[in-house]
Amino acid sequence: MSHQPHLRSIPLSRRTVLAGGLAGAVTAATAAPAMAGPGVGPRKPGPLPAGVDRATLLRWAEDTWASLVAMTPSATGLPADNITGDLSTRSGYTSPTNIGGYLWSAVVARELRIITPGEAQRRIKRTLQTLSTMEHHEPSGMYANWYDEATGEMLRIFPGSGDPIAPFFSSVDNGWLGAALWVVKNSVPSASKQAGELFDRMRWDAFYNPGTEPEHHPVRPGGLMHGGFFAWEHDRPGEVYQGTHIDAPDVWLTTHHYDTIVSESRIASYLGIMTGQVPPEHYFAAWRTFPATCDWSWHEMQPVGETRTYLGIDVYEGAYTYRGMLIVPGWGGSMFEELMPNVFIPEEDWGPRSWGENHPLHVRAQIEHGLEDAEYGYWGFSPASDPFANYREYGVDLLGMNPVGYLSDHPGTNPDLGFGDCRPATNPDPEYGDGVVTPHAAFLAMMYDPAAAFHNLSRIEDELGAYGPGGFYDAVAVISNTQAQRYLSLDQAMIMGALGNVMASDLLQRAFSTPEVEAALRPILAMEEFGTGTA
Template sequence: MTPRPTLHVPTSASRRQLLLGGVAALGTVATGAAAAAPAAARTPSAAPAFLRGAATDWDPATVRRWASDTWDSLVAMTDEETGLIADNIPASLGASERSGYTSPTNIGGYLWSAVVARELGIITPGEMTRRVRRTLTTLLRMEHHEPSGMYYNWYDEASGDVLREWPTTGERVVPFVSSVDSGWLGAALMVVREAVPGARKMADELFGRMRWDVFYNPGDDPDHPTVRPGGLMHGGFYPSEDGRPGGTYQGTHIGGDPVWLTTHHYDTAVSETRITSYLGILTGQVPGKHWFAAWRTFPESCDWSWHEMQPVGETRTYLGVDVYEGAYTYRGMRIVPGWGGSMFEELMPDVFVPEETWAPRSWGRNHPLHVRAQREHGLIEAGYGYWGFSPASDPFDNYREYGVDALGLNPDGYFSDREMTNYDPGFGDCREGTNPNPEYGDGVVTPHAAFLAMMHEPQEAFTNLAKIETELGAYGSGGFHDAVAVGSGTVAERFLSLDQAMIMGAVGNVLGNDVVRRAFSTKAVEKALRPVIGMEEFGAGLA
């Protein structure tokens, strides 16, 4: 049997970098008496009367209210002097309870959220510009890796200083430059320079110095190959040897002083990390063939029978790279899986790039099928009554990667319930399944996943979210709480800035005429990116 590849290290944007930084887990999720009580015993939040109880029809005014409350949570997390947003805050929204740390992803999320808030009339153009300029002014003075123009993974949001000691535990933090964290800040800067005229010069300066090829391993070093033809993106690098963990080697892809590059690379196509690939390709710093290096699925042979299920598909060649266009079969659909089967792996880059339009035979097939699969899993297969599964605050602990196990390559899964019920259908004739028809327990839904789905199924997503608000009571003055266990009614009474920013981005596209996509996906970006991703044909479709 082929051993599991060591190249892939899954990521949930900045928060999974806790593992790379060697720091402690996030603080305990607050749960109050209402959170612990059964859903039927809780009082619904102050929503319009027509929303209470049964499923409802699409209502833009309600979605706008959700966005306005979400923006309030983002403002509560943001330091008034630096313009930097904290990673998270309890439902109380008290400034003194901010997390004490932030990341490039969080900062980027605040920037594009300000653009959406302006577009939806939540704030004025003047307030948006002031907020964005304050944040960019701080970024311009912050310590960063100067040869690449990239920022480190953790900063103090109140000062802008690089964190070298974790605020809650005192443990050492070793500065690290994350490729995916850098990608989301870069995406936000592209949005700002198109959507905020008064901040364009500052955004241009910040984005213009970013070197995306610093992460790109073309595989031409015989001592440190990527294994995948076309070349892959490193997880990131440490600027020095001091304090770095194992799994790195000294080198550079841009000349100058070497850094300590991770030996792991991002190697699956259905991943939020593809935003970094997009930025490398559209700037011309990374060749188009890189797009075809990542796995769509792992191979179907018995030598690879360790992954979730046996895929079906065929091999096609693009830009000289052979690609196995595999797909998993689930509920009569053939879907290209992610690593864990979460909504944000599938759809977060879609907030910025109109993937289903530019790549109709790949993302145009996969996105709606992934959304449908998540919905059917929650409503039919697992019978939760609600749906939408993505990494989020854990109602029972700190943070956990939720997803639909059947939509992930990882055999150990991102699970959709508290009990971590593992779906195992087997691998054809190669391996017998251990749990092909599981019984699920206390399902945990994450509202930001349903908001991402709103870009593809607006009515279904709206109905789902209205029920989460009114029936489960997972809502507060800052919008939807980060996650809720639907069986026990346990709520993760916390707001994560990244998850709130995903909500703002999706709503901005749905109600704001694709405001985020229009700002990111300019004619120049389309000219560079669309021909590359548009040539591909996934194995996705109806079985």
């Protein structure tokens, strides 16, 4: 079985996780000069729903952008991974995901008129110039996981701890940088050529294991994406093997592959398919759920569903049952896994019988978990800073296949409903503790339920006070009001991306989803029917 839990074997202190353009100007209330090129028309035009105050959203966006500015040395244009709640102390390291998040956030800040087009251009070009000089894996065009944000130097020693770093090239981290470069290419004319050159040299097939040749590590039909590779000799028996999928010297590829569809990793799959470097069959290789048979009874609960065939690949269209809803789960049950790729791809429009059902159901399930099931009074669960330590993966356990769970509270309540007749339940009626909510999760949900998200976030600010000079603090335990008074650039960038879509007529979706991207991806998403709905 190829599934392993999201590179847990890779020693990272922070699990990090993007031709055409925009059509005309955005709404008068938020418009900046129109971006160049044809694009996909807005999906949700018009005013915000009753109870959602645009001025408050803009204030939140302004403060969130201020945190990203504070994280970013002007000499390099590389944002730190995180910064203290008073915006005074940067982390000393950054990643491709962080850099990508800063780039798309600058585009959003421009469209919301938080910064001028000139400032956005200067910031973006500074970042691209630094990227063009940074050490990277030249055959694939990919970047390593950790760099010094002040110099752009690839890190071999981790700041603070002094632990050695073996530079690792992550498929999902490079996916978010690639997505951002594609957005910039299509929405910032003065930076388009430079962003396009960086994007065009990225080889997504360097991560793609077709599994069709004996020397390749075997994977599911359709082929899967490796977690990544080490470019230099690396001794991790059983965790890596020497090889290559492109015409280049061997690297040390992970035996771990991303093999669940509800995962942030699908951004790399989309990039590979849309560039023609990865075949469309790959989209159907990932699990929707693991099987329902007793020999798979280790995962969270027994799914229901049926097998369908797409492009010659048999897909078990399984779903978990939660509060009367049939939902395709992720690995951990976080909002990040479900909705971050949706910031760029209009999955709900292109896949109306799959993501068009799963995304709103997942949002509803997170809301019901926080307000009705666990009765925290607040909701929104996703990996974030830990109010009680450093970092933790929060989620709704019953929306994830991980049997250990991304839990929603402190110290951590793990419900267990059993697995049909295969495994008895051990904790079917849990009593939850101190719920930990993560504001960026509610911002992602705002793309589907803006009124509920706005009300939730307003209460987090007004009642809990989990808000500082850079916007919402990264997480808060709502019973004890213990706050993680820190800002993570990835989480801040997700907030900016979601607000760009909500306030500026699907800004990032339109920037990303050019006609050629739509032609490559929409037919694939359109053919699938998840096993979602109501029980």
